[in-house]
Amino acid sequence: MTAIKEETLAAKIRSDFPILHQEVNGKPLIYLDSAATSQKPQIVLDTLRHYYDHDNANVHRGAHTLSIRSTEAYEGARDKVAKFINAQFREEIVFTRNATEAINLVAYSWALNHLKPGDEIISTVMEHHSNLVPWQIIATKTGAVIKYVGLTENEEFDLEQYKTLLSERTKLVAVVHVSNTLGCINPVEEIISLAHKMGAKVLIDACQSVPHLAIDVQKMGCDWLVASGHKMCAPTGIGFLYGKREILEAMPPFMGGGEMISEVFLENYTVGELPHKFEAGTPAIGEAIALGAAVDYLSAIGMDKLHDYEEELTAYLFKKLATIPQLRIYGPKPTPEGKGRAALASFNVEGIHASDLSTLLDHEGIAIRSGHHCTQPLHRLFNASGSARASLYFYNTREEIDAFVKALKETINFFNSVMD
Template sequence: MNASIREQFPILNQEINGHPLVYLDSAATSQKPRAVIDAVKHYYEWENANVHRGVHTLGSRATDAYEGAREKLARFINAKSTEEIIFTRGTTTAINLVASSYARSVCGPGDEIVLTEMEHHSNLIPWQQAAIAVGATLKYIPLQPDGTITLEDVEKTVTPNTKVVAIGYVSNVMGVVHPVKEIAEIAHRNGAVISVDGAQSTPHMKIDVQDLDCDFYALSGHKMCAPTGIGALYGKKALLEQMEPIEFGGEMINDVGLYESNWKDLPWKFEGGTPIIAGAVGLGAAIDFLQDVGMDEIERHESRLAAYAMNRLAELDGFKLYGPAVREVGLITFNLGDVHPHDVATVLDAQGVAIRAGHHCCQPLMRWLKVSSTARASFYLYNTEEDVDRLISALIQTKEYFGDAT
């Protein structure tokens, strides 16, 4: 990746605890390029107004910027139309919308919702609550020893009683890339829909929801260079049309009476209240930025970086990797001997290296791994081999600091 890419992220040009910052926590949230920061700043300085309502110039500018971002996102993931793009606060809100509106309306006693044990809590708890509310059954596709799943096990788990298959495209712990297109075919053959958690996939690879044939796809802007607080739900139009809103108020209505009301057409019936306008503007700018770099190039860069990191990490005694030995994405979860992951992260932070430590919002997966927590280094388009070398050097110093504990 060209060094000029890194220079476009101003936050990286600083020292932490006397050391140049190495940011390896992009799976939690990505950093923001100057183009996105400037786009949000420009909106607040020149276009700040509420959308859809006013006929004045600022209102028109704000509406054009907001709806323009929806058009960019629709093209970015290859939705058929902007009607299929619902702006939300992020992946969590998008999944909750599907689980609360769609699943609770189609599922009942005897019906099944199929997941995996590696799902992020945001793609687990909403389905738990939906199942509890309607008396449906949760089923889990078995995990292989390396954290992958097989299509044979998907075939065995998904049945004609299955109404929803909910799965993350990329695991935020194991770095596994699931065969979503093939899983979608199995789901559809059994009369189920598939809901994809795209939080960890959308920033890192080219997404084509029509090719995947997924019914729902949720994403977060803050993991793909956009501001926090903005995300989206893609849904096939026919499914979205049959769903009821779960938030009610201004802007999502068509006509309001004293005793009943009806809703606007898609996508606005799901966007009650003043939307996250500046966030959408930032998301549109982030999409422009990522497309200028090239999603294929980002994917290749991360793959090369992950391979380099895996080779360097293999040099460390006491290094325990979780997930497959070969990585398609730049995400590596590990433990270092008996040193607690929080201690590893603390010592690394003292050397300017930022990683994540904890259960990563995947407590069922931690229990499956028989650990309480892990450390995680995650890479993005602005990371370099030098960042990996700094990580290795810091881990070596951590081993030395804790001595026999490793």
């Protein structure tokens, strides 16, 4: 795609996002925090409102018209998600509140029942806390041991070290696809293949990849994959777990209650079929339906086209950031074409706290993230309490990057003048 076409695409898409057309502190909003949560297009907002205005009823439990419409829309969203990531069966998609719940589902349903003392879990130093803490809890309960893959000199996944950690004791590999702090894109297909040769299962945290890349779980070969709707233009409170059908069928329910059963007696119960045995209680119906609308929206754009545009934005962002020598940017450098990493930059400036940078940029209407980004072990590795992070999505433009870099330079100069 040429630059002109991409700008036209961005301009067209921006009109779909009402929240972007406002002022913050008297300045046009520049939203650079999509790695934390994405904004929602009007069609997703309308879909959520339509459900509550016209179809609000519980699913799977009623013969009346509203319940039938709700059930059809809810299960239709499952079909859309399955197609979006190329799952082989619709039953392989389990709706959860978020990716964190999806990981905990696997932790408590599979890992707690399969791991024993001496078994090993392999994770990485770059993981989000959601893909660290559950395994630490499971290790404590089962006696399993966690081993961590470190970083290369380019601050990427150390594949060679990973190979040395793998053994017949490895039972689970839990790894992020795209780091929310480093921006590196991990070689998940090779990671999975190597783990499977050792007989280990693999869980992929795809929160930062499903919204930005075309995902094919069958080609990838993972045993489980998790994602959060709110990072892919859907509402908060909805996410999903993908799992291979035969694995999910062998896993016991995560929670007990309504919906997850086949029959209930005073003495016992029988478990329902996939995926419902993992969806106890009334689900986030409207949010799931809106997730389906978000999938439709992203699919209509085309994930390959979206990713191509983000690569152009990445190249432009790093070209502009290179004009600020004081920045310490974490993670690998992209190619001149913007390939090789995600469209985000986590950084620090010596002598200036990340939250101070974020606060002053907010005065200019520019929203970036500051803190540890739920990757405290990684920041400790860098001897940093936190970092600032600018993260892009397909609704961002080069003009916004220009404004951000200009304001960042002015903010750094301001702090330097004060300290002098």
